Amino acid sequence: MMKPYTLPKGFIFDIDGTLILHGNALPGAVATVNRLKEAGFALRFVSNTTSRSAAQLAESLNRLGFTIAENEIQTSVTACLHYLSVHYPTAQGYLAVPENIRGLFSFVSINEDKPEFVIMGDLDNDFNYALLNKVFNFIRNGAQLIVFHRNPWYFSEGKTWLDSGAFTLALESATERRAVVTGKPSPVLFNSAIASMKLDSKQVVVIGDDVSTDIAGARNIGLNAMLVGSGKFKPDDLIKYDISEAHFLPQLADLLTLLNLKA
Incomplete structure (x- = not known):
């Protein structure tokens, strides 16, 4: 496997589909993350989840064997809180x-x-027609819709489920107004992670399984990115999104080989 670029100083990892799947750690993920930390790389972990806080995510990941601190996790929720403090401090x-x-x-x-x-x-099961219709009319009357992501579906309990991004797309279509997105692929979340690492963006590589959020989001702001062959990955992604061999990790553990690190 050829090296895609000069040695980075930090990595931003997607969580679901990259490190864990269906509540379990993916093969080699724990060893890879812990070895990178031992080697002195700066690490951040990003997620579009809105059902758990950074502290809750850290706790669940550490139970699986990872060594991850709360302040190393950036979520679409934390990015949203920052966005509100800047753009709607008194609204x-x-x-x-x-x-x-x-x-x-x-x-x-x-x-x-x-x-x-x-x-x-x-909101998962709490989504219903009455709520969506209320939000629809708020937007029609001038309210700005702010969402954490546009993911149309997600994995849980070994199944695929409709995600809130599907309702966001429906509301955007019905109101002809775009939502503000604070999670991936929005630059807000990635920039927040890089700022907390105190690194230049050229020193950071994003690693994820979802080409539409992880890879596209990184590319949109000029970040290096690598697609991993787990989670939402499909072989067609390599051609459709022009992913070269140098920017593809069949397994996350291949990253250690690429960096000449022993697990």
């Missing part, structure tokens, strides 16, 4: 987010009639 909004992260938005002044923005997250 009134409406929250359509899971109960377990609602407390993170305690600073938001709630307006049930004419909000200036709507935050919509992964």
